[in-house]
């Protein structure tokens with residue numbers, strides 16, 4: 186399904202996975218994906234490891250999602266560190282694998298990143314995601330295109346207004362939908378959505394939801410991506426820090442409340458960062474009264 190159709194006829198659900206590092210991880214993921222497939226997602230997306238570290242694994246998983254799971258597939262792709270010839274080669278393979286959409290990303294900068302003044306892309310490469318969107322529109326017009334949006338601004342950007350102007354460049358270059366970085370306070374998302382509308386960004390803005398099931402892991406993730414963690418949520422998790430089941434329950438409860446509010450706010454869809462596990466997302470969807478389609 187092309188992204189421009191994913192939200193046209195009602196609520197669009199999507200799940201994001203990453204390629205495991207081992208054969209045992211692949212086997213375990215297949216079991217989790219079969220459970221999530223019962224919710225009939227608009228698409229499943231597969232991440233692209235930083236600096237192209239999962240170049241082949243991402244393609245393998247896109248093929249499997251398409252051929253064995255019958256899913257509509259969105260392939261994440263980052264342009265940092267690659268030349269356009271190399272990019273075109275990978276994108277042609279993705280197209281031939283039956284990928285419908287590309288999540289067009291710059292990717293995180295290599296060591297030295299933004300402090301390299303000015304940061305230089307690879308020879309013959311692209312500097313920002315808006316250039317990748319333009320490249321895709323020109324060379325691979327069949328793909329739907331998703332881009333990243335940051336309710337709490339991208340960590341490198343000095344202020345929200347500049348970050349929003351940069352997001353508008355991606356949409357003006359041809360993106361079909363914006364998928365947000367994870368957030369735990371809906372006010373951040375709602376303010377961001379209002380600012381997008383004011384800026385004339387008129388494509389679906391899809392909230393990215395990450396179920397928290399392990400406080401230690403989420404602390405590492407938020408430290409990297411710059412999303413803030415509400416004190417109330419942190420204290421509730423701290424109180425059950427030695428109890429895995431307790432952390433799971435607190436995390437699911439928070440996400441259910443968050444997602445119900447977002448539904449009431451009329452979001453056109455939700456993108457779940459499932460971290461290759463089904464259980465928490467299943468419980469959240471049940472809490473939102475979204476039953477498996479097979480049920």
Ligand SMILES: Cc1cc2nc3c(=O)[nH]c(=O)nc-3n(C[C@H](O)[C@H](O)[C@H](O)COP(=O)(O)OP(=O)(O)OC[C@H]3O[C@@H](n4cnc5c(N)ncnc54)[C@H](O)[C@@H]3O)c2cc1C
Pocket residue numbers: 231232233234235236261262263288289290291292293294312313314315332333334339340341342347348351352354355364365366367393
């Ligand atoms: C939904 C989602 C999925 C993701 N999937 C992956 C993945 O699979 N693999 C991965 O490695 N990473 C992934 N990321 C993380 C992403 O790669 C990083 O956040 C990265 O640092 C920025 O990528 P971007 O596409 O947002 O970059 P850009 O949109 O290029 O923005 C990067 C920075 O540059 C600024 N900027 C943008 N355009 C311009 C311009 N024209 N002129 C000046 N400044 C500009 C922005 O304000 C921002 O600060 C994902 C993030 C999200 C939200």
